[in-house]
Amino acid sequence: MTLDTAGCTFPTIIQGGMGVGVSGWRLARAVAAAGQLGVVSGVALDLVLARRLQQGDPDGDLRRALDAFPFPEVARRVRERYYVPGGIAPGRPYRPVPKLGLRPHRGRTELTVTANFAEVFLAREGHDGLVGVNYLEKIQLATPAAVYGAMLAGVDYVLMGAGIPSEIPGLLDALAVHRPAEISVTVAGAESGRRHTVGIDPATLHGPLPPPPLRRPRLLAIVSSDVLATYLARKPETRPDGFVVEGPVAGGHSAPPRGRLQLDEEGEPLYGPRDRVDTAKVAALGLPFWLAGGHADRQALSRALEAGATGVQVGTAFALCRESGLEEKLRRRLLDAAVTGTLPVRNDPDASPAGFPFKVASLPGTVADPDVYATRPRLCDLGHLRVPYLKTDGEVGYRCPAEPVDTYVRKGRPESDTVGRRCLCNGLVSAIGLGQHRSDGYVEPPLLTLGQDLGFLADLPDDHTAADVITHLLGGLPGPLA
Numbered sequence: 001m002t003l004d005t006a007g008c009t010f011p012t013i014i015q016g017g018m019g020v021g022v023s024g025w026r027l028a029r030a031v032a033a034a035g036q037l038g039v040v041s042g043v044a045l046d047l048v049l050a051r052r053l054q055q056g057d058p059d060g061d062l063r064r065a066l067d068a069f070p071f072p073e074v075a076r077r078v079r080e081r082y083y084v085p086g087g088i089a090p091g092r093p094y095r096p097v098p099k100l101g102l103r104p105h106r107g108r109t110e111l112t113v114t115a116n117f118a119e120v121f122l123a124r125e126g127h128d129g130l131v132g133v134n135y136l137e138k139i140q141l142a143t144p145a146a147v148y149g150a151m152l153a154g155v156d157y158v159l160m161g162a163g164i165p166s167e168i169p170g171l172l173d174a175l176a177v178h179r180p181a182e183i184s185v186t187v188a189g190a191e192s193g194r195r196h197t198v199g200i201d202p203a204t205l206h207g208p209l210p211p212p213p214l215r216r217p218r219l220l221a222i223v224s225s226d227v228l229a230t231y232l233a234r235k236p237e238t239r240p241d242g243f244v245v246e247g248p249v250a251g252g253h254s255a256p257p258r259g260r261l262q263l264d265e266e267g268e269p270l271y272g273p274r275d276r277v278d279t280a281k282v283a284a285l286g287l288p289f290w291l292a293g294g295h296a297d298r299q300a301l302s303r304a305l306e307a308g309a310t311g312v313q314v315g316t317a318f319a320l321c322r323e324s325g326l327e328e329k330l331r332r333r334l335l336d337a338a339v340t341g342t343l344p345v346r347n348d349p350d351a352s353p354a355g356f357p358f359k360v361a362s363l364p365g366t367v368a369d370p371d372v373y374a375t376r377p378r379l380c381d382l383g384h385l386r387v388p389y390l391k392t393d394g395e396v397g398y399r400c401p402a403e404p405v406d407t408y409v410r411k412g413r414p415e416s417d418t419v420g421r422r423c424l425c426n427g428l429v430s431a432i433g434l435g436q437h438r439s440d441g442y443v444e445p446p447l448l449t450l451g452q453d454l455g456f457l458a459d460l461p462d463d464h465t466a467a468d469v470i471t472h473l474l475g476g477l478p479g480p481l482a
Contacts, residue, residue, distance in 0.1 A: 009130075010288050011037035012301075013473055014220075014244065015466070016315030017134020017159055018252065018449075019043030020425075021432040024325035025061075025122035027318060030466040032129030039132040039159060040119045042146050043139065044384050044429065046108070049115035050097045051434045053079070056087030065118035070152060070212050071205050078114045081107070091437045099383040100141035102185060102198055102396055109145045109200060116149030130156045132220075136253070137163025138354050139384055140185045144200040148175050151214050159244060161222025162253050162356060164231075166238040168219055176216035178202040189390035189412075196388070196396070220244050222292075224255035226281040233285045240287070244313050245277050247293030251315050251451035253356040254293075254347065261349065268347045269357050283308035294453035301473050316451035317460070317469045327433040330446060333363055335463070338454045345452045350420030353385045353402045358424070361448040367427045372445050378404045381436075382425035422447055 015031040017023050019041035028038030049062060057063050063083070069075040082095065098108035116133065123131045133150045135143060137160050147158060151172075160168055167183045174181035182199025190196060202211060218241035223229050229245070232238050248254045248271050258274040282289050291304040292313035304312050318324065320335045337343035344362045352358035362368040367376065380386065380403035389411065391397045399411040402421040409415050427447025429435060435444035461468055 010242075010310050011035075011130055012311035013037065013470060014132070014159075014290050014292075014311065014313040015039050015318045016250075016292065016313050017041045017132070018315055018319050018325075019134070019136075020428040021045075021048050021325040021434070022319050022428075023134070023315075024048075024432075025119050027321070027323040027325060027466060028123040028131055029125065029127070030323045031318070031470070032123065032131050033127040034467050034470050035129060036470055037130045037132055037157060038123060039134050039157070040123050042116055042119070042133045042135045042150065044382070044425065045115035045119055045146065046097050046111045046142070047382060047384075047429060048432075048434065049078075049118060050082045050111060051094050051429075053082040054084045054088050054094050055434075056084055058087070061122055062118055065121045066114060068121055069114055069117055071207070071209060073207075074110045074205055075114055077107075078111055082111075091441070093437055093439055094434075096381070099398075100139070100386070101398070102141065102196060102388060106204070110205070112142055112145040113149035113152070113200075113205060116146045117153045120150045120153035120155045124154060132157030132159055132217075134159045134161075136161060136354075137165050137168075138356075140183060141198050141388075142384070143168075143183055144171060144175075144181055144198060147171060148181075148200055148202060151175055151217060152212070154215065155217050157220055158217045159220045159222060161244070161246065162354065164228065165219070165221050165240070166232060168221075169239065170237060172216050172219060175200075175202070176214045178206070178211045178214070185388060187388045187390055187396060218242065220290075222246055224248075224275070224277070225258070226278045229282050229285060229289075233287060242288040242290070242310070243282060243285075244290050244292050245279070245282060245309075246313070247277075247291070248275065248347065248357075249452040250293030251319065251345075251359050251449050253352060253354060253358050256349070256357055263349065266346070267349070269349050279307040279309065293451065296451075296453065296456040296469070296473070297459065298473055298475060312473070314469065314473070316454065317456055317464075317472075318466055319450060320457075321464050321466050321469060323466045325432045326448075327431060327446070330363070330431060330448065332463075334361060334448060334450065335457075337363065338450070339457050339462075343450075343454070345450050345454070347452065348420070351422045352424055353400045353421050354424075359449045359452060360422075361450045363448060365445065367422050367445050367447040369445075373422065376423075376445065377442070378402065378423075380404075380423065380425075382423075382429070384425045 013036040031038035066075040180201040221240040288310040295312035386398040431446035
């Protein structure tokens with residue numbers, strides 16, 4: 001931990017938010033208990049809560065969290081709708097959850113709020129460390145309800161990437177005092193000047209009950225350029241409380257190269273001098289910042305500190321540790337392949353429906369396998385990466401380039417958009433053991449992502465823990481930082 005001139009405490013290490021559910025509450029709690037910032041992924045937590053309740057919540061953790069939710073009637077409705085004592089029968093399909101959309105939907109809002117509350121509540125149990133939650137700006141439709149749920153549980157930090165989180169400071173300000181709040185939603189084809197929004201009114205949840213006092217969490221914007229950092233810092237209404245400056249080797253989504261997209265001989269995006277972040281310019285903004293992407297060793301941390309950073313964000317090392325939310329057999333296969341140098345991790349420019357390059361870790365039997373991808377039926381039944389668009393009749397529809405090709409083309413987009421797209425929603429959920437079993441017997445295959453820098457594994461114990469990662473990074477640094 002470090003202190004700034006105002007006496008504020010900042011972590012040296014941020015455990016990166018990895019969705020869906022890879023950085024779950026167990027991992028975040030382990031990191032926070034060790035004195036650093038543990039971060040839960042806030043992506044698709046509505047789906048995660050609903051499916052784990054349908055699995056029977058065998059340890060009772062989720063029910064304990066729901067019992068602590070400050071608005072009991074809301075928690076009761078969620079529990080009654082999704083909890084299955086003893087769990088659903090093997091092979092039985094999970095009950096669906098409402099898809100994200102612009103129109104208000106009480107059940108969807110209540111599930112999203114309680115799911116984010118539960119994840120943060122469990123991550124904060126048993127210690128006085130710091131806990132954050134990570135969101136994608138690209139998934140705008142879920143943000144207000146998700147953030148409010150995390151704040152009800154006392155989250156310390158909100159981290160947001162995959163977009164420009166310029167409206168999030170105002171959202172946090174309003175929700176901290178339980179005021180109705182909304183953010184803009186990008187609707188493709190909408191007229192210039194016409195604003196579409198999604199929001200939440202806390203009064204619809206707490207009713208006549210007095211809402212609990214809330215703390216406003218700090219906001220860290222995840223950026224890939226000093227230009228974007230400067231843009232966000234220029235005005236009080238858009239200024240975050242700090243930055244995570246992420247490089248292109250980080251796992252999951254990464255920013256595309258600036259300028260015209262060029263690919264190398266392996267078909268991966270080429271990054272050049274324009275994509276290098278000027279850390280001196282970021283430091284000059286006067287806000288704390290952390291470097292991310294290929295910083296999972298002591299030397300990288302030292303270089304970051306010398307460059308003026310507060311510390312580093314690390315993801316992959318924690319994704320492979322024992323407390324990771326990855327399904328255990330998949331985690332061991334990933335770890336074994338990574339240690340032996342036989343795990344390709346490709347920065348695929350086409351895999352993600354979100355349109356950002358996405359790191360795909362290649363294991364046989366996963367969606368990275370061309371044969372598995374070719375035989376998987378195309379469908380979009382979860383829809384977290386669907387984007388709104390304006391239909392010819394003036395109504396708002398939703399589309400995703402990973403949905404059936406004919407369906408997508410009928411919505412006004414070219415077939416070329418669909419080439420190579422993977423269903424991240426289903427694949428990432430399957431990777432944490434919550435894949436859908438369909439009525440025809442089909443089981444969703446997993447999709448795996450890691451960062452491309454795996455050299456740190458040589459310095460970690462076999463089958464390492466979150467504490468091992470922190471010790472590996474902080475060993476030999478001055479006491480206050482450790």
